[in-house]
Amino acid sequence: MNTPATRLYHLALSPYCRKVRLVLGEKKIEVELVEERFWEAGSEIARRNPAGRVPVLRHEGRLMAESQAIVEYLDETVPNPPLMPTTALERYEVRRLCAWFDDKFNAEVTRPVMTERVWKKVMKTGYPDSREIKSGLKAIKDHMDYLASLLEGRKWLAGNQLTLADFTAAAHLSCLDYISDVDWDRSGVLRDWYATIKSRPCFRAVLADQVPGIPPAPHYAVLDF
Amino acid sequence: MNTPATRLYHLALSPYCRKVRLVLGEKKIEVELVEERFWEAGSEIARRNPAGRVPVLRHEGRLMAESQAIVEYLDETVPNPPLMPTTALERYEVRRLCAWFDDKFNAEVTRPVMTERVWKKVMKTGYPDSREIKSGLKAIKDHMDYLASLLEGRKWLAGNQLTLADFTAAAHLSCLDYISDVDWDRSGVLRDWYATIKSRPCFRAVLADQVPGIPPAPHYAVLDF
Ligand SMILES: N[C@@H](CCC(=O)N[C@@H](CS)C(=O)NCC(=O)O)C(=O)O
Ligand SMILES: N[C@@H](CCC(=O)N[C@@H](CS)C(=O)NCC(=O)O)C(=O)O
Numbered sequence: 001m002n003t004p005a006t007r008l009y010h011l012a013l014s015p016y017c018r019k020v021r022l023v024l025g026e027k028k029i030e031v032e033l034v035e036e037r038f039w040e041a042g043s044e045i046a047r048r049n050p051a052g053r054v055p056v057l058r059h060e061g062r063l064m065a066e067s068q069a070i071v072e073y074l075d076e077t078v079p080n081p082p083l084m085p086t087t088a089l090e091r092y093e094v095r096r097l098c099a100w101f102d103d104k105f106n107a108e109v110t111r112p113v114m115t116e117r118v119w120k121k122v123m124k125t126g127y128p129d130s131r132e133i134k135s136g137l138k139a140i141k142d143h144m145d146y147l148a149s150l151l152e153g154r155k156w157l158a159g160n161q162l163t164l165a166d167f168t169a170a171a172h173l174s175c176l177d178y179i180s181d182v183d184w185d186r187s188g189v190l191r192d193w194y195a196t197i198k199s200r201p202c203f204r205a206v207l208a209d210q211v212p213g214i215p216p217a218p219h220y221a222v223l224d225f
Numbered sequence: 226m227n228t229p230a231t232r233l234y235h236l237a238l239s240p241y242c243r244k245v246r247l248v249l250g251e252k253k254i255e256v257e258l259v260e261e262r263f264w265e266a267g268s269e270i271a272r273r274n275p276a277g278r279v280p281v282l283r284h285e286g287r288l289m290a291e292s293q294a295i296v297e298y299l300d301e302t303v304p305n306p307p308l309m310p311t312t313a314l315e316r317y318e319v320r321r322l323c324a325w326f327d328d329k330f331n332a333e334v335t336r337p338v339m340t341e342r343v344w345k346k347v348m349k350t351g352y353p354d355s356r357e358i359k360s361g362l363k364a365i366k367d368h369m370d371y372l373a374s375l376l377e378g379r380k381w382l383a384g385n386q387l388t389l390a391d392f393t394a395a396a397h398l399s400c401l402d403y404i405s406d407v408d409w410d411r412s413g414v415l416r417d418w419y420a421t422i423k424s425r426p427c428f429r430a431v432l433a434d435q436v437p438g439i440p441p442a443p444h445y446a447v448l449d450f
Contacts, residue, residue, distance in 0.1 A: 050371055051329050066328075068293075069320035076313040088301040095294035103291075103328075104276050146275055 009036040009048060009056040012209040013118050013178060015110050016067035016102070017055040018171035023071045023164065025202025027078040033205075039123045068098055071164050083164045094158045097165035101172050108139040110172045117179050118214060137181060148187035157193070170197045174206060180217035184225065191225075199223050234261040234273060234281040237434040238343050238403060240335055241292035241327070242280040243396035248296040248389065250427025252303040258430075264348045293323055296389050308389045319383045322390035326397050333364040335397045342404050343439060362406060373412035382418070395422045399431060405442035409450065416450075424448050 006024070008031050010017035024031045036054045038045040048056045049065040057064045064070050075083045084091055113136035116128035147169065150157055158165040173194060176182050184191040197203065207221040219225040231249070233256050235242035249256045261279045263270040273281045274290040282289045289295050300308045309316055338361035341353035372394065375382055383390040398419060401407050409416040422428065432446040444450040 051325060053329070064317065064321070066321040066324040069317050069324055072320055073313055073317040076316070088298055091301070092289065092294050092298040095297055096289070096291040099291040099294055100276060104278075 005032055006030065006060075007032045007034055007058040009034050009045070009058075010054050011036060012211050013114060013175050013214075014054055015106065015168075015172040015175050016053075018174060018206055019067045019164075019168050020055045020057060020070050021206060022167040022171060022202050023074050023083065025205065026081065026083065026167070026200070027074055029074070029078060068095075068102065068164075068168075071167070075164065081162075083162065083167070085159060085161050085163060090159055090161075094163045094165045097158050098168040101165075101168045105143055105172055109136045109143060110175060112136040113140075113179075113181055114175060117181075118211070121213065122211070140176070140182070141186065144183075144186050144190055147193075148190045151189040151193055162197075166193075166197055170194065170203075174198075174203075178209070178211075178216045178220050179214070180220075195223065195225070230257055231255065231285075232257045232259055232283040234259050234270070234283075235279050236261060237436050238339060238400050238439075239279055240331065240393075240397040240400050241278075243399060243431055244292045244389075244393050245280045245282060245295050245299075246431060247392040247396060247427050248299050248308065250430065251306065251308065251392070251425070252299055254299070254303065293320075293327065293389075293393075296392070300389065306387075308387065308392070310384060310386055310388060315384055315386075319388045319390045322383050323393040326390075326393045330368055330397055334361045334368060335400060337361040338365075338404075338406055339400060342406075343436070346438065347436070365401070365407070366411065369408075369411050369415055372418075373415045376412075376414040376418055387422075391418075391422055395419065395428075399423075399428075403434070403436075403441045403445050404439070405445075420448065420450070 006029055008017065008020060008024070010021070010033055012035070021031070021033075036045055036048075036056070037043060038052060038054065045052050045054070045056070048058075048063050051065055053065065055065070055067055055070070057070050064073070071083075084094060112132040116130075116132045116136075120126050120128060147157065154160060156162050156166050157169055173182055177194075184194070198207070210216065231254055233242065233245060233249070235246070235258055237260070246256070246258075261270055261273075261281070262268060263277060263279065270277050270279070270281070273283075273288050276290055278290065280290070280292055280295070282295050289298070297309075309319060337357040341355075341357045341361075345351050345353055372382065379385060381387050381391050382394055398407055402419075409419070423432070435441065
């Protein structure tokens with residue numbers, strides 16, 4: 001009997017889906033990507049995830065939801081390379097930063113900007129509200145300054161080791177970068193951090209994404225941007 | 226030199242703060258509670274948490290933020306009683322359910338209902354919008370049915386062991402129960418589960434909460450409700 005292949009039900013420009021894709025890539029777990037247009041009639045998302053959301057990972061014969069729970073599971077079961085540090089205090093810092101991005105940064109930046117510029121177009125639910133975009137682009141400045149301040153004293157976001165926090169951050173920032181909404185001139189350390197993580201093999205598939213009707217920014221896939 | 230005492234900057238009716246309080250209580254870590262009225266002039270929240278949110282825990286001389294990161298840290302450093310299972314798959318399920326409550330249940334139920342009924346009053350930011358309350362009270366029904374379906378086959382929410390998932394769920398439900406918005410008649414298994422967790426010593430302080438101007442429901446602190 002074959003183990004069923006790993007499959008990710010996802011959307012290309014969802015930060016939570018990208019986080020899972022990057023971690024799968026880093027762990028060298030092959031994955032089949034299936035686009036899940038959950039707003040369309042006939043979508044079977046509810047059968048796969050009672051929460052009705054992506055990402056959903058089919059892995060080892062099970063359906064798994066919630067990106068942070070998934071990536072912690074992947075890190076615990078496929079230890080190489082380790083994406084969580086060894087001390088409780090360092091792990092706390094990784095989880096704090098993942099939550100920062102998935103909750104606060106998402107609410108203030110990713111969600112408003114992506115909803116107005118991408119999702120309304122893709123889901124055909126109306127025209128962009130420029131106030132929402134403005135408020136997101138105002139908020140990202142403080143967030144970038146905060147990240148830069150962390151990187152002044154650390155090699156990676158949560159410390160001196162590459163962790164889930166870096167992939168969570170890169171997942172959000174890469175969605176915004178696709179639509180040209182990250183001003184990399186704002187911080188040299190942040191640009192260097194992103195250039196380094198973007199050059200990793202796990203990023204290749206993410207940089208190859210093309211959403212019909214929404215072409216990526218010209219520099220999006222350029223490693224030396 | 227004394228180790229500085231553990232102190233929680235919190236709000237009584239915040240589910241994230243309650244989650245941390247319950248886990249501290251379960252681990253028998255004494256804590257000094259300090260109410261953090263972050264919306265008032267003179268609040269020093271930004272000095273304590275760059276995200277400007279509660280809970281913030283001062284513990285072992287450090288300031289810690291993000292409830293899930295905090296409770297995982299407490300569980301890793303104070304192993305008794307253990308609130309995470311031993312296998313990766315069971316831990317995945319705990320984290321999935323914590324995320325379910327802190328993200329989905331919060332967005333659909335806790336936040337709209339508490340914002341309209343509690344926070345607008347406490348922060349003096351306007352009158353309740355009854356459509357928001359209605360939508361929250363409609364959504365809670367499906368959520369309760371889903372929890373009940375989990376409890377049909379399990380002793381606790383994530384499996385046969387008491388875990389962080391139960392305290393996360395109880396944190397959200399107890400806030401709503403304070404304002405009488407949980408219809409316990411909807412499910413016998415869910416009521417039994419809540420009665421059991423509510424009887425634990427860690428719940429005592431939470432049941433003693435009194436928010437000025439917002440008296441708790443008559444049954445709120447009754448163990449046999
Ligand atoms: N906490 C979830 C969040 C997932 C999420 O919000 N996914 C969005 C796409 S970016 C979604 O599916 N939204 C549809 C919905 O909520 O109905 C995770 O980390 O996986
Ligand atoms: N992800 C955070 C959420 C904390 C949160 O949303 N706290 C609310 C109170 S329930 C808050 O402080 N809101 C103020 C704000 O966001 O400005 C956690 O788990 O600690």
